[in-house]
Amino acid sequence: MRSAPVLVSAALLAAALAPATAAEAAKKPAKPYDFDGDGRRDVSVIVPDGALQATPGTDLIAVRYGTGRRQVLTRKSAGLKKILLNDLDLNPQAVSADFDRDGYADLAGIAGPEGVNLPFVIYGSKKGLSSRVSALPTQAGILSANGLTVGDFNGNGRPDLALGLGWGASVFYDVHKGGRTGARPVSGTKAEFTQVSAGDFNGDGKADLFTIGDDGLDEPRVLFGSRDGLRSKPLILPIPLPEYTLNRELRLASADYDGDGDLEVAISVPGAVKVYGQAGGPLTELTTVSTFPAEAVSLATGDLDKDGRTDLAIGFASEDKVRLFYGSRKGLRYKKSVTPSTKGVPGGKGRRFGVQVRLSDVTGDGRADLVVAVKSSAYILRSTARGAATGRVTTITGRTFGLKPFHFDVYWGARLR
Numbered sequence: 001m002r003s004a005p006v007l008v009s010a011a012l013l014a015a016a017l018a019p020a021t022a023a024e025a026a027k028k029p030a031k032p033y034d035f036d037g038d039g040r041r042d043v044s045v046i047v048p049d050g051a052l053q054a055t056p057g058t059d060l061i062a063v064r065y066g067t068g069r070r071q072v073l074t075r076k077s078a079g080l081k082k083i084l085l086n087d088l089d090l091n092p093q094a095v096s097a098d099f100d101r102d103g104y105a106d107l108a109g110i111a112g113p114e115g116v117n118l119p120f121v122i123y124g125s126k127k128g129l130s131s132r133v134s135a136l137p138t139q140a141g142i143l144s145a146n147g148l149t150v151g152d153f154n155g156n157g158r159p160d161l162a163l164g165l166g167w168g169a170s171v172f173y174d175v176h177k178g179g180r181t182g183a184r185p186v187s188g189t190k191a192e193f194t195q196v197s198a199g200d201f202n203g204d205g206k207a208d209l210f211t212i213g214d215d216g217l218d219e220p221r222v223l224f225g226s227r228d229g230l231r232s233k234p235l236i237l238p239i240p241l242p243e244y245t246l247n248r249e250l251r252l253a254s255a256d257y258d259g260d261g262d263l264e265v266a267i268s269v270p271g272a273v274k275v276y277g278q279a280g281g282p283l284t285e286l287t288t289v290s291t292f293p294a295e296a297v298s299l300a301t302g303d304l305d306k307d308g309r310t311d312l313a314i315g316f317a318s319e320d321k322v323r324l325f326y327g328s329r330k331g332l333r334y335k336k337s338v339t340p341s342t343k344g345v346p347g348g349k350g351r352r353f354g355v356q357v358r359l360s361d362v363t364g365d366g367r368a369d370l371v372v373a374v375k376s377s378a379y380i381l382r383s384t385a386r387g388a389a390t391g392r393v394t395t396i397t398g399r400t401f402g403l404k405p406f407h408f409d410v411y412w413g414a415r416l417r
Helices: 010-017
Strands: 043-047 060-064 070-074 094-097 106-111 118-122 133-135 147-151 160-165 168-172 195-199 208-212 221-223 251-255 264-269 272-278 283-291 298-302 311-316 321-326 333-338 356-360 369-373 378-381 393-396
Touching: 043 378, 094 147, 106 147, 118 160, 147 208, 160 195, 195 251, 208 251, 251 298, 264 283, 283 321, 311 356, 321 369
Parallel strands: 147 195, 298 356
Antiparallel strands: 043 060, 060 070, 094 106, 106 118, 118 133, 147 160, 160 168, 195 208, 208 221, 251 264, 264 272, 272 283, 298 311, 311 321, 321 333, 356 369, 369 378, 378 393
């Protein structure tokens, strides 16, 4: 059947072809952790009760913006009473995305007393994290929400929030509306999902959920996205993982390390970090990046050298060392180590240098910068054209925000985000 002709006036056509206004341009989604939308990632520290030395009973979120401006949010801050009224979990989880696509990144996290985790979102604005807050609705709190990640699991163009639970997973599909419909459990997933990572593993344009548990009793598995969200039937992966205890958590980071368009997964196991990928079939072991006597306690991904491939930073706190692996066509390749003795680093020997690491572009130049935590402070080591951690260094401590010292650790305490 022939369609009727459509008449477009010159004025309408001119308007359609005109450059986007400032207001329209501002709607371009912000990158994660760019809370004020200025193109630079901001560094946040989630501080639960007890992790601020000598100041019990204090829960707060401290932010250092790319401009150097500082912000401290507490339960006394506007809008935050309903999410910080209860203690932040001792192992606080937080992730970032521009959930409402307004050009400012938002911060999602979990608060609540031990045993009951209450998810929340603090929305970004031109001035950074704002008083606009959503306590995402749950019937009686979500028990043991250990993992937290962001992905567009139903392909509608908006990021969703997935929680890895003690036994299963649950997803908020309308965070941009304050999570009014509540979390939707993924049925048929009776397994421990302690560590979760989102990415499109089958190339259908929808994010999938890669999950592992800490005890090694449940095989790694992938829950695939669909128009209706995460499917209930997981793909169980033939990847043998060692049995773990609560004191030896697995670490997980998924990205396209070789730039071939397919995602790989880096998993820390005792003495090594192994990379798994799709070699013409299901996820199988491709290579062992390295084997070290020390155990990796932190993994972070980002593009350190601005070549379009994802790089990997691995923190070995027992060695006071961070090892950097660069992505290449042949996968991850070891590049360099950063230690307290590296030129420009203020120190940290014997203080568990690398207990937490992040790769975040705090300058907006397209190169990820290395953020490293030691026992009671963190360093921003800027990347330059000369390489990673070759630029200016900024130290972040509790005193940076007019507070008592922070306490960074692996299993509990303040968290870099």
